[in-house]
Amino acid sequence: MNTSNLIVCRCEEVTLEQLEEAYQSGCCSARQIKMKTRATMGACQGRVCRQMLDAWVHLKNPQLPRDAEQLAYRPPIRPVTFGQLAKGEV
Amino acid sequence: MTPAFPFDLLIVGAGPAGLSAAVEAASRGLCVAVVDEFPEPGGRMLGQFHEEKGHWWVGRQVAEQLLDKCSALGVKIRCGVSVHSILRSGAEWVLKTSEGSMQARNVLLATGSAEIPHPLPGWTLPGVMSIGAAQVMANVHYVKPGRRGLIIGVNVLAMAISRELSVSGVSIAGIVLPGIGPITGKEASPKESLKELMGLAHLAPSPLMRIGGKAANALGMAGFVSRFIPRSGIKIWDIPLRLRTVAVSINGRSQVQSVTLADVNGEGAVIPGSQREELVDFVAIAGGLYPLAELASVAGCPFVYAEELGGHVPVHDEQMRTPVEGLYVAGNITGIESALVAMAQGRLAAATISGDTGLLGQHHDQEVQEAMQDVRRVRASALIQFRPGIQEARDQFYRKCGRFQREKNGIKEEG
Structure with a gap:
């Protein structure tokens, strides 16, 4: 199975190859890979791909505990309109 | 207000x-x-x-x-x-x-x-959806997700929703494993999938499945049973559950036209030469919740x-x-x-x-x-x-x- 150009984060169009490159360059945690590649940072805010990113990072180091570092959730957790921003509702 | x-x-x-x-x-x-x-x-x-x-x-x-x-x-x-x-x-x-x-x-x-997706080549093509999306289309909006579909992923959700789709008149080519990939890991192997199915063996109308599930459950022998699953799969509510088959890729130019399937051994390794194409117009991915x-x-x-x-x-x-x-x-x-x-x-x-x-x-x-x-x-x-x-x-x-x-x-x- 050729999976190098497989898209993992659909919003930001991040491929498996890009995740691997980031990992090889020294990004070991999901958070570091997110910062490097923008995976999980698109319009859906990671609702589709963060579990896959977590699972992929976990498979790299299965012995590490999974409680330790979770990707952060920050408000607004749903897309908001410019109108709401302008009214100061966010 | x-x-x-x-x-x-x-x-x-x-x-x-x-x-x-x-x-x-x-x-x-x-x-x-x-x-x-x-x-x-x-x-x-x-x-x-x-x-x-x-x-x-x-x-x-x-x-x-x-x-x-x-x-x-x-x-x-x-x-x-x-x-x-x-x-x-x-x-x-x-x-x-x-x-x-x-x-x-x-x-x-x-x-x-x-829902959690299972990424595989072609999973971003139009016509590929999560199993929950297929359920919402058919049962909430009363729109068929397609004429003939394939379900990728073996779990409770996949089983229950395949049944609902088939009752709603949508043809299901089968339920297959996602295959061991860079993200799915070993839970996608026939052995692990069978273990998970033990939990819902009592749901199955097929005596083979029920008895097989009960026996394996009692003896903790998921590995033993998986060797005996026929390549053609087991029919559950007339839907072929193919525990020895994986989806390799989803194919199509501008939308889903087929899925490449392959047979695997008990550990999940693809058997050379077993690849073939299944013609479908939609794919539902069941990666769990x-x-x-x-x-x-x-x-x-x-x-x-x-x-x-x-x-x-x-x-x-x-x-x-x-x-x-x-x-x-x-x-x-x-x-x-x-x-x-x-x-x-x-x-x-x-x-x-x-x-x-x-x-x-x-x-x-x-x-x-x-x-x-x-x-x-x-x-x-x-x-x-x-x-x-x-x-x-x-x-x-x-x-x-x-x-x-x-x-x-x-x-x-x-x-």
Whole structure:
């Protein structure tokens, strides 16, 4: 199975190859890979791909505990309109 | 419209847990509001139906009964409203929504779960969807997702929804494994999938499956059984369940036209030369569910990882109370289980909140205890067990959370 150009984060169009490159360059945690590649940072805010990113990072180091570092959730957790921003509702 | 006064209880999510909690809390005298981002209340119940002991359990009817009770009790239900933030202001919660702010003394998060995809080449083509999306299209919007589809992923959700699709007149080419990939790992092997299926073997009308499941369950011999599964698969409700077949890629130029399948051995390795194409016009990926808990995190609730419950779960006790004051959880946000368990958890959360608010009087403890026992009873008799050993996993989770709470309160662990 050729999976190098497989898209993992659909919003930001991040491929498996890009995740691997980031990992090889020294990004070991999901958070570091997110910062490097923008995976999980698109319009859906990671609702589709963060579990896959977590699972992929976990498979790299299965012995590490999974409680330790979770990707952060920050408000607004749903897309908001410019109108709401302008009214100061966010 | 923002009311001038805060609600006693604001529930996020109008699914089985949220609506059950609303009915219970309002009948105890609390002023309750429910918000949900879907245009219609009911949550996933809207699309669920399955055969149970000779009759059909229809989620939409159960939702309608709960909604009737809600309106009789004066519960405010606002749909099509997304909550995008939650913050504490003095003794109250402020929820920022797409329709302005709402205030409440207590908040119950009943936000349910979200789906996990299985990425494979071609998974971003039009015509590929999650299994839940196929369910919503067929059972909520009454639109067939396609003429003939393939389900990738073997789990309870895949089985239940394939059955619903086939009852709705959608042809299902089969249910196959996702294959061992860079992201799926070994849980995608025939051995592991069979282990997971043990939990729902009693659902199968085929005696082979039932007997095979029971025997393997008792003997713990999932590996042994997987060698004996025929390549052509086992038919369950006329849907071929192919535990020796994986999806290699989804093909098509501008939309799904076919899926390349291959046979695998018991460990999940592809048998050379077994590749062939299955013509389908839609693919539903069933990668499982995880608790949707963004708001719990934003509210400052800590998390614990529990694989059997579906991933990172907000810390809470068996009464559905989180360590954050005035914040409660119920339903799939606490771990993946069926709608009936979610409903019992909703009633329990409402009893706990009523107790914490001082509404239950002297029988408070007893009522909460009874509601807690009810959750255990419903779980034990649930037809759809998402994972085997769920109660053990829950008990372990509550012990872990208890330790967490005691550490937070500065009480040292003994031994």
